[in-house]
Amino acid sequence: EVQLMESGGGFVQPGGSLRLSCAASGLTFSSYAMNWVRQAPGKGLEWVSHISGAGGTTYYADSVKGRFTISRDNSKNTVYLQMNSLRAEDTAIYYCAKIDTTVRYFEYWGQGTLVTVSS
Amino acid sequence: QSVLTQPPSVSAAPGQKVTISCSGGSSNIGINYVSWYQQLPGTAPQLFIYDNTKRPSGIPDRFSGSKSGTSATLGITGLQTGDEADYYCGTWDNSLSAWVFGGGTKLTVL
Numbered sequence: 114e115v116q117l118m119e120s121g122g123g124f125v126q127p128g129g130s131l132r133l134s135c136a137a138s139g140l141t142f143s144s145y146a147m148n149w150v151r152q153a154p155g156k157g158l159e160w161v162s163h164i165s166g167a168g169g170t171t172y173y174a175d176s177v178k179g180r181f182t183i184s185r186d187n188s189k190n191t192v193y194l195q196m197n198s199l200r201a202e203d204t205a206i207y208y209c210a211k212i213d214t215t216v217r218y219f220e221y222w223g224q225g226t227l228v229t230v231s232s
Numbered sequence: 233q234s235v236l237t238q239p240p241s242v243s244a245a246p247g248q249k250v251t252i253s254c255s256g257g258s259s260n261i262g263i264n265y266v267s268w269y270q271q272l273p274g275t276a277p278q279l280f281i282y283d284n285t286k287r288p289s290g291i292p293d294r295f296s297g298s299k300s301g302t303s304a305t306l307g308i309t310g311l312q313t314g315d316e317a318d319y320y321c322g323t324w325d326n327s328l329s330a331w332v333f334g335g336g337t338k339l340t341v342l
Contacts, residue, residue: 148331150277157234158269158277158320160331172329208276218267218282219322219331225276 115139115221117209122226125199129230133194135209135223143167143187146212148219149194151205151228161207164192177203199230235260236321238334244311245342252306252337254321260332264323266304268297271318271336280319281306311341 121133135147149161162183163172171183182195192209206225213220237255244250254266268281279288281297284304296307304321321334 150331150333157318157336158271158322158333160322160333163331174330213282215283217265217324218279219269219277220279220282220288222276222278 115211117211117221117223119207119209119223119226122207122228124229124231126232127200127230129199130195130197131199131228133196133207133209133226133228135192135194137190137192137209137211140211142190145214146216147183147185147192148210148212149183149192150208150210150219150222151203152208152225153202153205156205159205162194163212196228199228201230204228204230234335235325235328235332236323236334238319238321238337240335241338241340243340243342246311246313248311249307249309250311250339251308252319252321252339254304254306254334256302256304256323256332258302259327260302260323260325261299261304262302263326266297266299266321266323268304268306269320269322271320273317277320308339313341315339316341 116138118136148163164183180198185192208225209223210219211221265283269277270280271277284299285297294310318336325332
């Protein structure tokens, strides 16, 4: 059974940094692209970032480009999201999601970790 | 403003049928597969439809998906109170090099 467990969320002031982690189990981790998707309170889903299985290809939403960095350690079955220069509008639940083999849909989702940016 | 457009809400009585539309463009739905996700209150999203029409194991056949041109539709028959949730469509956008979602549709079973 595939399991994704996010951690690292919390309260941070505007301009601060935070690193999220997503530990995966039940899969050959390096074979799959991974993504971060966020959801602001009471709002819809917003895709944040994508990283390929080997880590060589990354994509970012325009709203986070230049501030967030996605990475992965396949030896630890973990994907990270380094978030810098945080803004109030980054406040959201951040979900880790596994992409299917064909890279056509989000097959599994973690339970999410809450990031609150406020002074 | 979401790249994919969904109605904010739909409603129907138990046992009835409902459809949820998802409208996009030539760089996303027009050339890529659409997936649908159900999000129950307070929980993470769950894959419900993939590759436009396919259901993952465990998803009842009351749920169906279709796609035509730059639009996709999620259909739910035999509505149950347990189907009350937010539903999101999603796909890849080649022009944006980004995954895009619809704004979500809240289903109410009256």
